[in-house]
Amino acid sequence: MMKEYFFNMADKVINTLSNDEHLTLSINGEDSEFIRINNAKVRQLGTVTDATIGMELIKNSRKIEMSFTIQRDVDKDFKLIIDYLDIMRKNIQSLPEDPLCIIPEDHGSLDEEYTGDLLNTKDSVESLLPVMSGVDLIGIWASGDVFVGNANSAGQKNWFSTQTFSLDYSLINPLRKMVKETYAGTHWDQSDYENFVNLSKEKLLMLNEKSRKIEPGSYRTYIASAGVSDLIDMFSWGGVSENAIRKGRSSFIKMRESGESLSPCFSLKEDFSSGTVPRFNSNGEIADNELPLIINGALKNTLISTRTANEYKLSSNFASQGEYLRSPVMQEGNISEQDVLSELDTGVYLSNLHYLNWSDQLGGRVTGMTRYACFWVENGEIISPIDDMRFDDTIYNFFGNNLESVTDKLRLNPSVGTYGGRNLGGVHCPGIILKSFALTL
Amino acid sequence: MNLVDTINKLDLDADWLGLREYRENTTYHVIRDKNPLTNETSIDHGLMVEVLKDGQFGYCGTSDLSFNGIQKAATNALDSAVKASKHSVFSFNDSVRPGSKGQYITPLELPFDTLSAGEINDILMKANEWLLIDDRIMSVSAMAMLVETTINYACSNGSDIQQKINIVGSDYSATAKNGNIIQTRTDGRSGNQMGLERFNQDLVREKCNKVSTQVLELIEADQCPTGTMSLVLAPDQMMLQIHESIGHPLEIDRILGDERNYAGWSFVGLEDFGKLKYGSDIMNITFDPTIENEMASYGFDDGGFKASKQHIIKDGILMRGLGALESQERSDIPAVANFRSCSWNRAPIDRMANLNLEPGNSSFDDIISSVEYGVYMETNRSWSIDDYRNKFQFGSEYGKLIENGKITKTLRDPNYRAITVPFWNSLAKVGNKETFEVHGTPNCGKGEPNQVIRVGHASPVCLFDDIQVFGGA
Numbered sequence: 056m057m058k059e060y061f062f063n064m065a066d067k068v069i070n071t072l073s074n075d076e077h078l079t080l081s082i083n084g085e086d087s088e089f090i091r092i093n094n095a096k097v098r099q100l101g102t103v104t105d106a107t108i109g110m111e112l113i114k115n116s117r118k119i120e121m122s123f124t125i126q127r128d129v130d131k132d133f134k135l136i137i138d139y140l141d142i143m144r145k146n147i148q149s150l151p152e153d154p155l156c157i158i159p160e161d162h163g164s165l166d167e168e169y170t171g172d173l174l175n176t177k178d179s180v181e182s183l184l185p186v187m188s189g190v191d192l193i194g195i196w197a198s199g200d201v202f203v204g205n206a207n208s209a210g211q212k213n214w215f216s217t218q219t220f221s222l223d224y225s226l227i228n229p230l231r232k233m234v235k236e237t238y239a240g241t242h243w244d245q246s247d248y249e250n251f252v253n254l255s256k257e258k259l260l261m262l263n264e265k266s267r268k269i270e271p272g273s274y275r276t277y278i279a280s281a282g283v284s285d286l287i288d289m290f291s292w293g294g295v296s297e298n299a300i301r302k303g304r305s306s307f308i309k310m311r312e313s314g315e316s317l318s319p320c321f322s323l324k325e326d327f328s329s330g331t332v333p334r335f336n337s338n339g340e341i342a343d344n345e346l347p348l349i350i351n352g353a354l355k356n357t358l359i360s361t362r363t364a365n366e367y368k369l370s371s372n373f374a375s376q377g378e379y380l381r382s383p384v385m386q387e388g389n390i391s392e393q394d395v396l397s398e399l400d401t402g403v404y405l406s407n408l409h410y411l412n413w414s415d416q417l418g419g420r421v422t423g424m425t426r427y428a429c430f431w432v433e434n435g436e437i438i439s440p441i442d443d444m445r446f447d448d449t450i451y452n453f454f455g456n457n458l459e460s461v462t463d464k465l466r467l468n469p470s471v472g473t474y475g476g477r478n479l480g481g482v483h484c485p486g487i488i489l490k491s492f493a494l495t496l
Numbered sequence: 497m498n499l500v501d502t503i504n505k506l507d508l509d510a511d512w513l514g515l516r517e518y519r520e521n522t523t524y525h526v527i528r529d530k531n532p533l534t535n536e537t538s539i540d541h542g543l544m545v546e547v548l549k550d551g552q553f554g555y556c557g558t559s560d561l562s563f564n565g566i567q568k569a570a571t572n573a574l575d576s577a578v579k580a581s582k583h584s585v586f587s588f589n590d591s592v593r594p595g596s597k598g599q600y601i602t603p604l605e606l607p608f609d610t611l612s613a614g615e616i617n618d619i620l621m622k623a624n625e626w627l628l629i630d631d632r633i634m635s636v637s638a639m640a641m642l643v644e645t646t647i648n649y650a651c652s653n654g655s656d657i658q659q660k661i662n663i664v665g666s667d668y669s670a671t672a673k674n675g676n677i678i679q680t681r682t683d684g685r686s687g688n689q690m691g692l693e694r695f696n697q698d699l700v701r702e703k704c705n706k707v708s709t710q711v712l713e714l715i716e717a718d719q720c721p722t723g724t725m726s727l728v729l730a731p732d733q734m735m736l737q738i739h740e741s742i743g744h745p746l747e748i749d750r751i752l753g754d755e756r757n758y759a760g761w762s763f764v765g766l767e768d769f770g771k772l773k774y775g776s777d778i779m780n781i782t783f784d785p786t787i788e789n790e791m792a793s794y795g796f797d798d799g800g801f802k803a804s805k806q807h808i809i810k811d812g813i814l815m816r817g818l819g820a821l822e823s824q825e826r827s828d829i830p831a832v833a834n835f836r837s838c839s840w841n842r843a844p845i846d847r848m849a850n851l852n853l854e855p856g857n858s859s860f861d862d863i864i865s866s867v868e869y870g871v872y873m874e875t876n877r878s879w880s881i882d883d884y885r886n887k888f889q890f891g892s893e894y895g896k897l898i899e900n901g902k903i904t905k906t907l908r909d910p911n912y913r914a915i916t917v918p919f920w921n922s923l924a925k926v927g928n929k930e931t932f933e934v935h936g937t938p939n940c941g942k943g944e945p946n947q948v949i950r951v952g953h954a955s956p957v958c959l960f961d962d963i964q965v966f967g968g969a
Contacts, residue, residue: 089945090580093754097580101555102572103841103945105542119613120536124559139539146535149614151621153532180579193757195944223944225757233756302635303671303678313676366531409760412880414891415909417678418969422889424882445880445887445913449969473945496887496913496964 057084057106057202058168058214060129064108065206068136072208076144079159079207081109081337082125085477087199088176092224095187097180105476106202108136109337112143118156119147155365159207162341162373165334171218171241173198183222186249190256194224201477205339213341215333217241217479222248223471225427226255232262232440235281235407235427239469258428266440267431269494275402276492277395277432278453282408284468284482286421286453287323287383293416295348296378297357301367306419306450310354315451317352318458320487322386324348325358329467332382332480336360340373342381352455385484388461397435398460398488403444404430404437414447422447422495445496453489462486497561499650505563508570510577512548512590514651515566516798518840521644525613527620528637530628535613542840545569546651549577551587557841585826592821593799595654600795602662603788604691608642611692616640619695623668626704630712633672638704640695641665641687641938647798655800663687663791663950664694665938668704674715679908681711681893684732684875686935687950688789710894713906720895720910720967726870726924727912727963728863731933733892734853734955736876739940741916742774742781743848743951745885746808747942748819748827754845759942760883763916764814766827772814775920780854781809783818783832790850790952791936796833798844803833808851812921819846838947845943850952856926863925863959865901871965872896872903873910889913909968919960927956 061082072078084106091099109122121139125132174182176198183196198220206212221239236255238248278286289306299305309315325346327334335341340361347355358374375381390398409426425444430437449455462485469481499515506513519541526534542559547570554576556569611619623638643663650656665687671680683703688694729737745762749755764772785793785803796802801821808816819827820835823846836847864872878891895910896903914922936952 087945091754091944093585093752093756096585097552097583098585098754099553099555099843099845100576100580101557101843102576103557104569105557105559105841107538107540118532118535120534121538122536123539124541126560126562126565128560128562146613149612149617150535151527151532151617155531177575177579180583184583191753193753195757197945223757227756231761235757303673304635304680308678409883410880412878414878414880414889414911415968418909420969422878422880424880424887426883443882443884443887445882445889447889474941474948477945496889496915 058204058216060127061204062206062212064129064133067133069208071137075114077113077159077208079111079205079338081205083107083203083476085199085201087197087477088179090179090183090196093193095184095190095192102176110140110143112147113156113158114147116152116154116156117147117150118153119143119150155362157338157361157365159209159339161209161211162339164212165341167215167330167333169217169241169330172243173218173220174243182245186252190259191227192224193227194222196222197471197473197477201479203333205335205337207339211339213333213335213339221469221471226259228259228262230262230266232266233427234258234262237469237471239471262428262440264439266442268442269431269444271495273491273493275399276489277399277404277486279406279486280466280484281468282405283385283484283487285408285411287385287482287484289411289421291379293413295358295380297359297369298363298378300357304416306413306416307354308417309419309451317349317451317454319351320388320458320461321352321454322350324384325380325382326384327382329382336373336375342373346372382480383482384465387463387465387485390460390462390488392462392464392486395462395486395488396432396437399432400435401433403441404432419450420447421450444494446493447495448493453492457490457492458487459490460488499648500656502563502566503650503652506567506570508547508574510547510549510574512593512652513570514546514593516544516840517648518542518544519646520839523642525616525620525640526637527617527624529635530621530624532617540839543569544840545573547573547577548588548590549574550581552577552581552584553588554580555843588822588825590653592825593651593653594801595651596796596800596802597656598795600659602660602689604662605693606691608644608662608692611695616695619697619700623700623704626701627668627670627708629708632674632712632715633670633708635671637669639667649798649800651800657796657800659794659796661794662689662691664690664692666694668707670708670711672711672715677715679711679714681707681714682875683707684935686732687791687938688934688936689791689793690789714894714908717906717908720871720907720965722966724962725965726867726898727960727965728867728870728872728898729958730874731955731957732875732935733873734958735935735937735953736879736890738851738853738953738955739848739951740879740881741885741888741919743818743851745916746818747846748817748823748829749846751817752823752826755942758944763884763886766829768814769817769829770815773812773921774809774814774917775812776923777812778856778926779809779812779920779923780807782806782852782854783808783834784850784852785833787850787934787954790934790954791950792849792952797835798837799835801831801833801835806832818848836949838949842943842945842947847942847949848940848951852954853956855929855932855956857928858925859928860931860957863927863957864898864903866925867898867959868900870898871907871910872898878911886915888916910965911967912963912965914963922961922963923958924961925959927958931957
C-alpha cells in the first residue's frame with residue numbers, strides 16, 4: 056500500500072517540475088510494535104506509525120534538501136510537498152553553487168518486497184512472556200513493517216520493504232552476570248522461540264561461578280562473532296570511507312599511505328546477497344551485489360559515493376552518502392567453533408564487547424569494554440567468568456599481526472538499533488583467535 | 497490543534513489520557529573545503545498518545561493528526577495498556593503525570609528568520625577561508641545547526657503546557673598534515689539555546705583562528721607522555737566527563753535495571769543515596785534546567801512535572817538521583833523533572849537534561865601554578881565507559897604539558913583512563929566563575945527503542961591528582 060502511495064505521489068510531484076529542476080524523492084517508514092521488558096515483565100509498550108518523505112532539489116548547480124513527516128493522506132501530503140517545494144525553490148537561489156552535486160540519473164530500478172509471518176500484536180505479550188518466567192530477562196521486542204523507497208526525475212524507481220521481528224535481550228543472574236541474545240526473523244515460530252530462550256537460560260547457568268579479576272596485560276584471546284561484529288562496525292566510522300581517507304580522518308590511511316596491511320586471515324566484503332537491506336542508496340544508485348574491500352589483509356577497495364567520486368575524479372561504487380558498511384561479510388576461516396577452547400588453550404574468551412570508540416583513529420587504535428559472558432580459560436577449559444575489562448588495541452594488531460585464526464562459521468549479528476527508526480541488516484562474521492589482545496584497566 | 501478540546505472529545509475507557517504534540521524543524525548548513533555539502537531541513541511532526549489503564553501505560557505514536565487518526569491512536573494505546581496490565585513492572589496511577597499549566601520560551605536575541613539560508617552559507621564560506629591559513633591544512637569544514645522545537649502537552653487531569661525551544665549549534669574544524677602526522681582540531685561541536693547571534697562574524701572569525709592556529713601547533717607537537725600525573729580538564733572536556741561518569745550512573749531507570757540490555761546498569765545502588773562519597777569535598781553537582789542558554793533548559797518535562805534546580809551531589813556526597821516521577825514511585829528517591837523523549841514517536845524515560853558542576857574558588861592560574869607535572873586537555877574526541885559506569889577512557893583533541901607550575905608546550909593525542917569514584921575523589925581544585933563555561937551536545941543515546949537527546953553540561957576548569965595519562969598508538 057505504501058509503495059503505491061509513494062510512487063503515485065512521486066509521479067504527481069515530478070510532473071510539477073520545470074525543465075531545469077532535478078528532484079529525488081525518498082521515503083522511509085515503519086509500522087512497529089515495541090515492548091520493553093524488565094525482569095520478565097512489561098516496562099513500556101506501544102506502537103508507532105511513522106513515515107518521512109525526503110526531497111533533494113537540484114537547480115542551476117545548486118542543491119537543497121528537505122524531509123518531513125507525512126500523514127499518509129494523499130491530498131494533505133501532496134499539498135505539504137508542493138508547499139515545501141516552493142520554499143526550497145525560493146531558498147535554493149541564495150545558495151552557493153555546488154560543483155560536486157549529483158544530477159539524478161536512471162540507473163535502473165529495483166523492487167524487493169519481503170513478506171513475513173509476524174506475531175499478531177494482540178497476542179504479543181502473552182506469546183513472549185511465559186517462557187521468560189523464572190529468570191531476570193530484560194530486552195526489547197520490535198516487530199512490524201519497514202519500508203524504503205526512492206524515485207527521481209530521471210525516471211528511476213526503487214522499493215524495498217520487509218516484515219521482521221526481533222527480541223534483543225539479556226539474561227541476568229544474581230551475581231549480576233549476563234548472557235546476551237537476539238531472536239530475530241521474518242516468520243514467527245512459537246516453539247522455536249521458546250527453545251531459543253530456554254537455551255539462553257542454560258547458558259546463564261555457566262555464569263554462576265564467582266568471577267575472576269584479571270590484571271591488565273596482553274592475553275591470548277578468543278572474540279566471538281558478536282564481538283567481532285562490533286569491531287567491524289568501527290570501519291563504518293572513519294575506516295573504509297574513501298572520503299574519510301582523503302580528508303585525513305580514517306584508520307585506513309596507514310594501509311593506503313604507509314603500506315600497512317592486516318592479517319592474511321582477514322577478508323571483508325560488502326555482500327547484498329542476503330537481501331536483508333536495500334541495494335540502492337538514498338540517491339537511488341544501485342550497488343553491485345558484491346564489493347571486495349579487504350582481501351587477505353590487503354586493502355582492495357574502499358566505499359566511494361558518487362559525491363566523493365566527483366570530488367576526487369574516481370569511479371563511484373554507489374556507496375551510501377556517509378560511505379558506511381551496509382551489508383558487511385567477513386570471510387570465515389577453518390577453526391571449528393567446537394575447537395575454539397582447545398585452540399585458545401589458556402587465555403580470555405570474550406562473547407561481547409561494549410561501547411567502542413577510536414582512542415587514536417589515525418593509529419587505528421580502538422578502546423572498549425568486555426561485556427556479558429566472558430571467561431578465563433585454562434588448558435582448553437572454561438575456569439570462571441571474568442570481571443569486565445577495558446581493552447585498547449589497534450586494528451593492525453587484532454585484525455593484523457595478532458590474528459591467529461578464524462572460525463569456520465559465519466553468524467549474522469542482526470542490526471537491532473532503532474535510532475530514528477528500525478534498522479535493517481547486520482554483520483555476517485565468524486569468531487577470531489588472537490595471539491595477544493591488550494587489556495588495560 | 498487544541499489538545500485540551502481533543503482530549504474532551506475522545507471516546508476512550510481509560511484511567512488517564514495524555515497527548516503530546518511534537519514539532520521540530522532542524523536545519524543543517526555545512527560548507528566543506530569551500531563547497532556546500534549540506535543545506536537540509538527536516539521537519540518532524542506527530543503526536544504521542546499515552547493511556548493509563550489498570551496501572552499500565554500504553555502509547556501510540558502517530559503522524560495522522562486528524563481527529564480520527566488521534567482516536568485510532570488512543571484506542572491502540574489503550575489496547576497496549578490493557579494487554580500488558582497483568583504483567584506490569586510497576587502499577588502506576590496518574591500522580592506520575594501531574595496536572596500542570598505553563599509555558600517556556602527560549603530567550604534569544606536574533607530570531608531564526610534574521611539570516612537567510614544564503615547569508616548563513618556566506619558566513620560559513622568565509623569561515624572556510626579563515627580556517628585555510630596554511631598549505632598544510634588539508635581539509636576544513638564549517639557547520640551551522642538550527643533547531644526549533646514546539647512541544648504542546650495536555651492530559652486528562654489538567655495539564656496544558658506549551659514550550660518553544662530554539663537551539664543553535666556550530667562547529668569549525670580543520671585537519672592538517674605534517675609528514676605522517678595528521679591532526680584534527682574542532683570548535684567542540686557544541687550548542688546552546690539561543691538565536692542567530694551565534695553567527696556574529698567577529699565571533700566566528702575568532703573561533704576559526706583558534707582552530708586553525710592550534711591544528712598547526714598539533715602537527716608539530718610531541719606525543720602526550722605516558723604516566724600517572726596531574727590532569728587539568730577544560731570545560732569542553734568536563735562536559736563529557738560529567739555526562740558519562742556522573743549523569744548516566746545516576747539515572748534512576750538505569751539503577752532500576754531498565755537499561756541493562758542496552759546502555760547498561762550502574763555501580764550506584766538505591767542504598768547509596770545520602771551516603772556515597774562520590775567525590776572530594778569540593779564537588780557540587782546540580783540538575784539545573786533553569787540556566788538561560790543551556791541546551792536542555794525547559795519549564796516542564798514530558799510528563800508535565802515542573803522543572804527546578806536540585807543538588808545531586810553536595811560537598812562530594814550523593815544526595816539525589818536523576819529520576820522523574822515514575823522512578824520516584826518505583827524507588828522512593830526524590831524526583832527531578834527529567835522524564836524526556838526525543839520525539840513524538842518515543843515514550844519518555846529518565847534523561848539527564850542540564851547537569852552541571854558548580855564553580856569553586858580557584859582561578860585558572862591558581863590551578864596551573866599548583867601542578868608540578870601534568871597535562872591540560874581541551875575538547876573531547878574519544879569516549880568509552882563500561883556498562884556500570886566504572887572504568888572509563890577518554891581522549892581530547894588538544895593538550896598542553898604543565899611543568900613546575902607553568903604551561904610549557906603543546907601535546908597531541910592526549911588520553912586518560914580511570915575509575916569513576918576514585919577519579920572524582922581525586923578532584924583537587926575546582927575553577928571559579930571566570931573559568932565556567934556552558935556547553936551542550938545533541939547526541940546522548942539511550943533507551944529501547946533508542947532515543948538520541950540533547951543535554952547540557954556546564955563546568956569550570958578542574959584539576960585531578962594522580963591520573964593515568966597516555967598518548968596515541
